[in-house]
Amino acid sequence: MAVSLISTLSEVVATVSDPEIVSSFTTDWTGRFTGHADVVVKPESTNQVVEVVSACAAFGAKIQIQGGNTGLVGGSIPPTKSGHKVCLVSTKSLTTILDFDEISGYLTVGAGTTLGQVQELVRAKGWDFAVDLAARDSATIGGLVSTNAGGIRVCAFGMTRRSTVGIEMVLADGQVLSNISSPLKDNTGYSVADIAIGAEGTLGIITAVKLKLIRPVSETTLFLVPAQSMDGALELLTKVQSTGHQLLAAEYVDAVTMQLILEQSNLRPLWREIPMLTLLFEVAGENVNLNFPQDSLGSSELAEKRNYWQYREIASDTWTALGKVHKLDVSVAVSDIAEFEISLQNLLSTFKGIETFGSFGHLADGNLHIEFVGPAIDDFAADYAILKLVAEFNGSISAEHGIGRAKREYLSLTRSRLDIEIGKQIKSIFDPTGLFNSGVLYVD
Numbered sequence: 001m002a003v004s005l006i007s008t009l010s011e012v013v014a015t016v017s018d019p020e021i022v023s024s025f026t027t028d029w030t031g032r033f034t035g036h037a038d039v040v041v042k043p044e045s046t047n048q049v050v051e052v053v054s055a056c057a058a059f060g061a062k063i064q065i066q067g068g069n070t071g072l073v074g075g076s077i078p079p080t081k082s083g084h085k086v087c088l089v090s091t092k093s094l095t096t097i098l099d100f101d102e103i104s105g106y107l108t109v110g111a112g113t114t115l116g117q118v119q120e121l122v123r124a125k126g127w128d129f130a131v132d133l134a135a136r137d138s139a140t141i142g143g144l145v146s147t148n149a150g151g152i153r154v155c156a157f158g159m160t161r162r163s164t165v166g167i168e169m170v171l172a173d174g175q176v177l178s179n180i181s182s183p184l185k186d187n188t189g190y191s192v193a194d195i196a197i198g199a200e201g202t203l204g205i206i207t208a209v210k211l212k213l214i215r216p217v218s219e220t221t222l223f224l225v226p227a228q229s230m231d232g233a234l235e236l237l238t239k240v241q242s243t244g245h246q247l248l249a250a251e252y253v254d255a256v257t258m259q260l261i262l263e264q265s266n267l268r269p270l271w272r273e274i275p276m277l278t279l280l281f282e283v284a285g286e287n288v289n290l291n292f293p294q295d296s297l298g299s300s301e302l303a304e305k306r307n308y309w310q311y312r313e314i315a316s317d318t319w320t321a322l323g324k325v326h327k328l329d330v331s332v333a334v335s336d337i338a339e340f341e342i343s344l345q346n347l348l349s350t351f352k353g354i355e356t357f358g359s360f361g362h363l364a365d366g367n368l369h370i371e372f373v374g375p376a377i378d379d380f381a382a383d384y385a386i387l388k389l390v391a392e393f394n395g396s397i398s399a400e401h402g403i404g405r406a407k408r409e410y411l412s413l414t415r416s417r418l419d420i421e422i423g424k425q426i427k428s429i430f431d432p433t434g435l436f437n438s439g440v441l442y443v444d
């Protein structure tokens with residue numbers, strides 16, 4: 001049967017079945033998730049995706065969808081074992097630029113176009129795309145939409161949902177659902193395609209996305225500010241917000257993470273001693289003066305700003321370099337972040353087996369990326385304890401990375417039974433046979 005599936009696929013699409021090459025697609029960015037696929041296909045058009053879906057459905061194979069494979073919760077990796085053949089659909093060749101309305105600022109691209117490619121394309125024409133994140137050169141637009149990615153500009157422009165105005169998606173029966181040609185004002189009932197935003201590939205394969213662009217904020221001032229507590233950081237955040245300058249980013253890196261960054265990179269220490277928190281604020285306007293403490297650093301120079309950003313952007317990869325690190329991405333109300341952080345410190349500093357822990361994240365969104373090493377990679381006791389703490393604070397167990405395979409068992413901590421039940425019904429309407437991303441988001 002495998003030969004028939006692969007030969008059928010080979011007739012319609014670029015197909016890879018060499019186990020060594022296939023295995024290069026089945027480990028995630030962090031090395032924490034590994035799975036098994038029998039074949040990888042790289043469709044270049046929506047029609048080819050339709051052919052792939054139809055062939056897999058006919059042969060009873062499952063489909064694992066993968067974009068840039070930068071997701072951090074294992075959602076882009078197939079399961080280790082399944083009773084079915086698994087076809088990994090790499091969307092990376094879906095890169096056609098379908099339409100660029102340079103007057104109104106709408107761009108329609110193939111789902112495999114990377115964020116970096118979109119940025120380059122639109123910036124050359126005086127536009128910008130509102131979502132930005134460190135994995136920009138690999139992460140695809142389809143991946144961004146499927147995870148409703150956040151990133152460093154959420155406090156100014158919202159998450160990917162706010163910039164997504166149309167989606168084309170191939171469904172399990174091979175039909176193509178699309179609203180990319182709909183007029184912008186269209187209040188004619190449910191916006192069915194929008195449900196694919198944040199669905200983590202469980203409803204279908206997104207083949208094209210229509211994006212709403214923004215005008216770039218070209219003049220900005222970036223500050224690096226030391227703080228000795230989360231309360232102090234929040235005071236500074238409130239101060240920046242009350243100046244009336246448009247806030248483009250408000251990030252933090254804790255002392256443990258900064259120590260690792262300095263050890264592993266060529267970046268120079270910013271101050272004689274690493275502060276408890278290094279804050280990064282970017283506001284619109286050139287050479288803005290916000291009267292930060294004297295030892296703060298600020299610049300409107302492009303090269304210097306790029307250098308400053310590195311102290312935040314390499315944080316995730318710095319932890320990843322330690323080995324198989326535990327990674328959580330949680331959020332609480334901004335007003336609770338200081339109290340949450342103290343409870344987290346208390347929890348992790350006494351938790352058996354934890355050797356090192358730290359965090360960094362998006363201060364203005366109450367979003368903490370918590371990382372720790374020590375427990376075996378399949379020992380989730382500390383992860384669970386943290387997520388329970390998050391639930392006690394009425395937070396979210398996934399602020400922006402999604403649920404994937406990593407957190408599906410914990411979904412009920414912060415989502416109600418009714419919510420999960422309705423979600424599963426939606427999945428069964430779109431994908432009654434469980435063709436797509438089996439075991440992602442919900443346990444099968």
Ligand SMILES: Cc1cc2nc3c(=O)[nH]c(=O)nc-3n(C[C@H](O)[C@H](O)[C@H](O)COP(=O)(O)OP(=O)(O)OC[C@H]3O[C@@H](n4cnc5c(N)ncnc54)[C@H](O)[C@@H]3O)c2cc1C
Binds near residue numbers: 112138142200317
């Ligand atoms: C260094 C680094 C920094 C990061 N920073 C951030 C950050 O600041 N904010 C943030 O939100 N995330 C961040 N991420 C996580 C990641 O970049 C995002 O989740 C991104 O949106 C994933 O895009 P991708 O193309 O790599 O998707 P993948 O990892 O390939 O897939 C992610 C999920 O989307 C599904 N999917 C992908 N493409 C499609 C498609 N066309 N149709 C249907 N389903 C699809 C997959 O099946 C999977 O479930 C970071 C990752 C790294 C490595």
